[in-house]
Amino acid sequence: MVSRRHLWVALALTMGAAPAKAETIEVTIDKLVFSPAKIEAKVGDTIKWVNKDVFAHTATVDGGWEVMIPPKKAASLTVKKAVSVDYFCRFHPNMKGHLTVTSP
Amino acid sequence: MFIRSTAALAAVFLLSAAPLSQAADKPTDPQIAHIAYTAGVLDVEAAKQALKKSKNKEVVDFAKDMVRDHEAVNKQALDLVKKLKVTPEDNPTSKALTKAAAEERAKLAKFKGAAFDKAYVASEVAYHKQVNGALETLLIPSASNAELKSLLETGLKIFQGHEQHAEHVAGMLK
């Protein structure tokens, strides 16, 4: 009885905490393709680009930020405001992605 | 100048098509590997000339990207031919590409400063366009080994990316 009650309390705490928890959204780069090409995130989430290529790539927003993603490495960006932007690789502009960030 | 070099390269592929079509209608895998590898080496050589001659940051950065990417593709190509036990085979297309690139370098050597930067970047746009065409219409369809075909497809995406990158740099030099 007692343990069951504890379980409910624990569950309630976990559920209550869940919406505030920041997530990491992974984008894989393989053979010059961002996948998934379109991602959705909430303010405070982290986007992690995992580069499987032997080439360096970037995630660049024209007139905005740029993340360098070295070959066979990963790079991250924590999104701080709600926005909807196209991004591309500056070295290979034929690589394209889209990022939508919403308020939590 | 632009038109002339494009015409010269078009001639390259016409010339090379004849002896190859007599042999087997299309290049063999060892020949394809050689052509793709040569195309990369030639772009690295062009970039090294630009690194010596240019003072423009955009052009220097672009040339460094070319060296880095083409050396990376060619390292993959070497690893693959070793794994497949294929010996790249010299052929008329590789020879013609090499000859045309040497002529282009000699021509670019005469330019200085901003004139060199413009001529180099224009030449890079034209060169990547030509190689893209060859990859799409001849090399990829002719490749019989699946791994070689896949590497060529990645190479095509790299070359297409460089063509767009070169066009972007050309736009900034205007």
Ligand SMILES: [Cu+2]
């Ligand atoms: Cu890239």
